[in-house]
Amino acid sequence: MRPIAISTLLLAAVAATTAATVAQDSMTATALPKDNPFAAPSSLPYATPAFDQVRDAHYLPALTEGMRLHREEVRAIATQQAAPTFENTIEALEKAGALLTRVSKVFFNLTESTTNPTIQSIQADVAPKLAAHADAIWLDAQLFARVEAVHAARDQLGDAEQKRLVERYQTSFVRNGARLAPAAQERLRTINGQLSTLTTKFQEHLLADTKALAVVLDDEKQLAGLDPSAISAAADAAKTADKPGKFLLTLQLPTSQGVLSSLQDRATRQQVFEASNARCARGNEHDTKALVLQIAALRAERAQLLGFATHADYVLADQMAGSAAAVERMLASMAKQIVAKADKEAAELQAWLDKHQPGQKLAPWDWAWVAEQVRKERYAFDEGVVKQYFELESVLQNGMFFMAKQLYGIELHERKDLPVYHPDVRVYEVFDKDRRAIGLFYTDYYARPSKRGGAWMNDFADQSRMTGQKPVVVNVMNIQKPGAGQPTLLSFDEVTTLFHEFGHGVHGLFSQVQYPMLSGTSVPRDFVEFPSQFHEDFAFDPAVLARCARHWQTGEVLPKELVDKVRAARTFGQGFGSLEYVAAAILDMAWHSLPAGKVVDDVAAFERDALQKGAVLSPLVPPRYRSTYFAHIWPGGYSAGYYAYMWSEALAADAFAAVVENGGMNEQNGMRFRDLVLSRGMTREPMSMFTAFRGRELDTKALLKRRGLL
Numbered sequence: 001m002r003p004i005a006i007s008t009l010l011l012a013a014v015a016a017t018t019a020a021t022v023a024q025d026s027m028t029a030t031a032l033p034k035d036n037p038f039a040a041p042s043s044l045p046y047a048t049p050a051f052d053q054v055r056d057a058h059y060l061p062a063l064t065e066g067m068r069l070h071r072e073e074v075r076a077i078a079t080q081q082a083a084p085t086f087e088n089t090i091e092a093l094e095k096a097g098a099l100l101t102r103v104s105k106v107f108f109n110l111t112e113s114t115t116n117p118t119i120q121s122i123q124a125d126v127a128p129k130l131a132a133h134a135d136a137i138w139l140d141a142q143l144f145a146r147v148e149a150v151h152a153a154r155d156q157l158g159d160a161e162q163k164r165l166v167e168r169y170q171t172s173f174v175r176n177g178a179r180l181a182p183a184a185q186e187r188l189r190t191i192n193g194q195l196s197t198l199t200t201k202f203q204e205h206l207l208a209d210t211k212a213l214a215v216v217l218d219d220e221k222q223l224a225g226l227d228p229s230a231i232s233a234a235a236d237a238a239k240t241a242d243k244p245g246k247f248l249l250t251l252q253l254p255t256s257q258g259v260l261s262s263l264q265d266r267a268t269r270q271q272v273f274e275a276s277n278a279r280c281a282r283g284n285e286h287d288t289k290a291l292v293l294q295i296a297a298l299r300a301e302r303a304q305l306l307g308f309a310t311h312a313d314y315v316l317a318d319q320m321a322g323s324a325a326a327v328e329r330m331l332a333s334m335a336k337q338i339v340a341k342a343d344k345e346a347a348e349l350q351a352w353l354d355k356h357q358p359g360q361k362l363a364p365w366d367w368a369w370v371a372e373q374v375r376k377e378r379y380a381f382d383e384g385v386v387k388q389y390f391e392l393e394s395v396l397q398n399g400m401f402f403m404a405k406q407l408y409g410i411e412l413h414e415r416k417d418l419p420v421y422h423p424d425v426r427v428y429e430v431f432d433k434d435r436r437a438i439g440l441f442y443t444d445y446y447a448r449p450s451k452r453g454g455a456w457m458n459d460f461a462d463q464s465r466m467t468g469q470k471p472v473v474v475n476v477m478n479i480q481k482p483g484a485g486q487p488t489l490l491s492f493d494e495v496t497t498l499f500h501e502f503g504h505g506v507h508g509l510f511s512q513v514q515y516p517m518l519s520g521t522s523v524p525r526d527f528v529e530f531p532s533q534f535h536e537d538f539a540f541d542p543a544v545l546a547r548c549a550r551h552w553q554t555g556e557v558l559p560k561e562l563v564d565k566v567r568a569a570r571t572f573g574q575g576f577g578s579l580e581y582v583a584a585a586i587l588d589m590a591w592h593s594l595p596a597g598k599v600v601d602d603v604a605a606f607e608r609d610a611l612q613k614g615a616v617l618s619p620l621v622p623p624r625y626r627s628t629y630f631a632h633i634w635p636g637g638y639s640a641g642y643y644a645y646m647w648s649e650a651l652a653a654d655a656f657a658a659v660v661e662n663g664g665m666n667e668q669n670g671m672r673f674r675d676l677v678l679s680r681g682m683t684r685e686p687m688s689m690f691t692a693f694r695g696r697e698l699d700t701k702a703l704l705k706r707r708g709l710l
Contacts, residue, residue, distance in 0.1 A: 030065055030099055038062035038103040044418060045429075046440050048472050049106050049460055052419035056118040059107050063126050066100030067133045073097065074136075078143035086157060089146045090166055094466060094515050105460050106421075112452050113444055113476050114422050115207070124200050131196035135189045138176035147173055161683050165515050168682065175318065177306060184305050191302045195295060199635040202291045203452070206279065206629050209286035211449055213275040214241070215249040217268065223247055225264035225369075227384050232483025240449075251276050252478060253453025253631060254624050256580065258491065260368035261383060273365035280628035281604070288628045289603040295634055296591045296600070304596035312592040315640040319524045320647065320686050324593060327643045331586055334646075335615050337709050338582055341575030346620055348374060364620055371573050379565040379572070383491060386566060390495050391552040392445065392479070392488035399495070399548030400502050403538045407670025408506065409433030412441060424448075424481070425474075430509055439463070439509050442474035445498075446481040446488075452631065453478055455497050457504030457532075462519040463511040471520060473508040475501040487552045492566060496536045503535030504528075510678040518682040525641035527686035529648035530655070531678060537656045540567055541665050571708025576621055578707055583623035585643040586614035588633045592640040603627050646703075651690050653702035658694050 032039040037053040039062075044050055073096035082088055111123050137143065151170040157163045177188045216238065217223065223231050231247070238248035249259060249272055257276055263269045280288035299311040308314040312324040321327050349370040350362045362370065376382050401412050412428040420427060424446045430438040442460075444451075461472040477497060482488050490498070507528075508520035521528050538544060542563075549558035590610035600606050607627050611617035625632065632638040659669045676693045691697060704710035 030069060032062060032065045032099070036062055038066075038099060038106075041098070041102065046470050046472050047461060048418060048427075048440055049102075049421075050419060051106075051421040054106065054421075056116070056122070059103060059119070060122050060126065062099065062103035063107065063122075063130075066097070066103055067129065070097040070100045070133070071136065074140065074143065078140055078146065084146040084149040086150055086162055086166065089150050090162075090169055091466070091515075093169070094165075094517060109458050109460065109474065110421060111203075112456075112458075113450075114448075115450050115452075120204055124197070124204070127196040127200045128193040131192040132189065134176075135185075135192055138173055138178055139180075139185045139189070141178075144173050144178040161514050161518065164683055165518060168517060171318065175306065175314075180305065188302060188305055191298050191305075195298050195302075198291050198295050198298070202288050202295070203631070203635040205286040205288050205291070206631055207452060209280045209282075209284075210251050210253075210453065210629070212286065213251055213279060215251075215268075215272050215275050216243055217247040217249065220247065222265050222268045223263070225262040225384075226259065227262075227387065227489065229482040229486040229489055230259070230262075230480060232486050233480045236481075236483050250447065250449070250480075251279070251453070252447075253629070254580075255622050255626060256368060256624070258493075260365060261372040263369060266366065269365040269369060270363070277364075277622065277626065279626075281626070288634075292591075292603055292627050292634065293600055296594055297596075297598075299592065299639065300594045300596045300598065310593045310595055312589055312640040315592070319641070319644075320526045321643070324589065324640070327585075327589060327640075327647075330647065331582055331589070331614070331643060334578075334709070335582060335586075338575060338578040339616060339618070341709060342579040342618065342621055343575070345371070345573065345575040352377075362620060364622060367576060367620060371576070375569055375572055379569045381562055381565045381569070386558075386562065387489040387491055388553070389549045389551050389556075389558040389562075390490040390492065391550075392490055394550060394552075395490060395495055395498060395548045396443075397548075398550075399539070399544050400499060402547050403499070403535075403541070403544055403665065404502070404506070406543070406665050407538075407667065408510070408674055409667060409671075410438065415440075422448075437470070439471035439473065441505055441509065442472070444474060445477045445479045447478040448481075451476070451478060454631070455501055457501050457508065457521070459508050459520065462516050462522075463508070463513065464516045464519055465512075465514045467516065469516075471508050471511060473505050473520075475505050477501065489552065492539075496539045499535045499539045500532045503532035506535075506674075507531045507678050510674050511681050512679040513681040513683055520681055522682045523686055524644075525638060526644035526647040527651070527690075529645050530651040530686075530690070531673075533645075533649050533652035534655050534673070536652070537659075538665060540570070543665060571706075574708045578709070579616060579618060579621045580624040581646065583611055583614070583616040583618070583621070584625050584630070585646065586610060586616055587623050587625075587627065588630070588638070588642040589640060590614070591627065591633070649706070650698060650700045650703040653706040654699055655690065655694055657702045 030039055036058050037050045038058060041047050042050050074093070077089060077092045077096065080088060111119055147169055151166050154163045154166045157166070177185055180188060220231060223234060234247040234249055237250060238244065238246040241248055252258060255276055257272050260269055260272060263272070280286055303309070303311040303314040306314055308317070310324065316322060316324050316327060346362060349367065352370055352374050353360045353362055372383060404410050404412065409432060411431050413431065415427045415429050418427045420442070422444065425442055425444045428441045428443070430441050432438055455477040457473060457475050459471060459473045461469050463469060463471040479488060479490065479494060504521060511520040513519050545558060545563055550556065587607060587610055594600065608617065611623065632642055638644070659665070662669055673693060677689050680689055701710060
């Protein structure tokens with residue numbers, strides 16, 4: 001799964017009160033030296049960050065000064081003598097904190113994509129300070145009184161977006177403890193500070209152990225099955241890690257590793273799988289078990305303080321799902337079908353082994369490789385062969401950007417005059433069909449040791465008509481960089497990931513709202529993955545494939561019979577994919593359904609019991625993420641929210657069915673989706689945006705068909 005990377009620290013400290021990189025100076029003069037690139041808004045187009053001027057030494061002073069200025073601005077709003085109005089309270093809060101937002105947008109993006117020991121040290125230092133800064137805002141009694149007053153009179157506002165903004169502010173204050181008694185507020189401050197420190201440590205431990213467990217191989221024969229580009233990349237990775245002459249297989253975020261479907265050597269597969277599965281659970285300095293227990297316990301206590309039975313209940317109260325019970329019902333309703341399909345798949349794989357490798361018992365590290373052999377036989381195609389037709393630049397230009405023009409009328413033109421934060425990053429200026437400039441789109445696709453695993457979208461500036469700011473978004477992936485002179489060849493899963501993240505990207509780029517807090521992807525977790533998963537299906541569009549799926553050497557178009565096989569094979573392995581996902585979602589809900597005071601002693605035992613209770617415990621299909629490296633839910637902002645991918649997928653599948661019913665990939669469908677969903681941000685209730693586009697309530701049959709479960 002592919003989350004949007006959103007720092008919980010950034011969310012806590014600035015998202016609700018300074019949600020955009022505003023194109024104006026703070027209301028209070030900054031004491032930051034002028035040579036600090038964050039001291040004033042960037043003079044570059046779209047106020048995009050001047051990455052060529054930013055140095056690690058600039059972050060801490062800018063963050064510190066940003067918090068100071070923001071405190072002064074917020075106190076001025078809270079203590080003013082004028083009666084509370086929308087303009088002098090809510091809109092003023094939206095305009096406050098420009099410096100803090102400017103530096104936070106850059107800093108927290110780089111903590112995930114290009115970190116280093118200095119950045120990690122700054123993050124550890126500033127985390128509790130940002131948490132305390134956020135609490136000082138949420139728990140300011142004078143400020144909350146003003147917000148409550150504006151909220152009470154919200155029906156007098158003539159503007160629907162203003163009313164929506166007031167309601168979101170009031171909800172955010174209440175959910176962050178504004179109505180608690182002083183003693184409870186003090187405990188809440190302590191908990192928030194501790195959580196900010198613990199989640200930062202988790203992130204650091206995971207990055208370190210993932211790097212430490214990269215698999216080192218001595219003989220190229222151990223890599224049999226990988227294509228030349230992947231082997232070359234492994235050799236280059238080893239050389240970079242001071243292991244010349246060897247081969248290094250780096251680990252990706254999920255339990256199951258992509259190379260497992262290609263590696264012919266069983267011992268190598270086992271080594272890779274066991275390294276992945278062991279992350280942060282080896283009892284060394286990178287072990288996260290104690291952190292997991294502390295984070296879960298503190299979240300449960302915080303939920304109780306705020307009037308909720310569990311952290312899951314607290315989180316779900318402000319999501320589309322509405323309650324933990326609703327999520328549990330959804331997961332339970334599909335678990336039996338999913339397990340049955342996975343069991344059927346396991347039997348098919350074992351039958352293949354019985355025929356081709358008698359006496360070998362199917363193991364977790366065998367599943368992906370044997371499944372690939374079965375798929376080759378059943379659909380008569382080799383993933384390695386298919387990859388030869390999906391060269392990154394062709395997929396990007398002739399596939400994804402072509403889709404964007406067909407659906408939305410936009411064009412993307414590369415700009416090489418703007419600075420980037422890493423040499424692999426590229427920048428595109430986005431233009432509407434009338435040549436009006438929309439914003440900037442950054443791509444950062446290659447894996448590196450300083451980047452966390454997975455794929456995500458984030459932004460350096462949120463769209464806002466109030467500030468005049470246009471969006472600046474970034475898509476990040478972890479594609480293995482090829483060796484020198486080799487092409488970047490993508491698996492079809494990586495192709496769909498590219499389209500997925502672009503769906504998040506246009507959600508930010510097409511935003512047309514007044515206020516930063518409601519901009520772009522500032523929507524519930526179980527809605528934010530709807531546009532991204534909606535865009536995945538366009539990777540299968542015949543017109544897209546005809547343009548971008550060409551052999552990187554010969555230029556030959558991907559043969560139609562191979563296209564048909566790839567499309568037919570889409571539901572192959574969905575038992576495995578659905579089971580590992582649902583197991584992780586159930587695990588997330590189990591950890592966050594713990595009541596305050598409930599003591600858990602053994603992380604592994606708790607995990608096993610939760611999976612067994614959810615009827616998804618499988619020796620062959622482990623959860624997509626184990627508790628000790630479940631980055632989505634500990635530092636990643638998806639606590640009690642990992643279910644959201646399937647919830648959103650139901651919306652996406654049904655919405656795409658509407659596209660098919662109405663002529664497919666054309667501008668009429670694209671512009672309706674852009675107008676009714678992508679441009680609206682959080683200005684409307686999410687389900688109302690879906691029904692406006694679909695023309696009726698959600699029907700989950702499309703999801704079951706998409707996954708081959710119906």
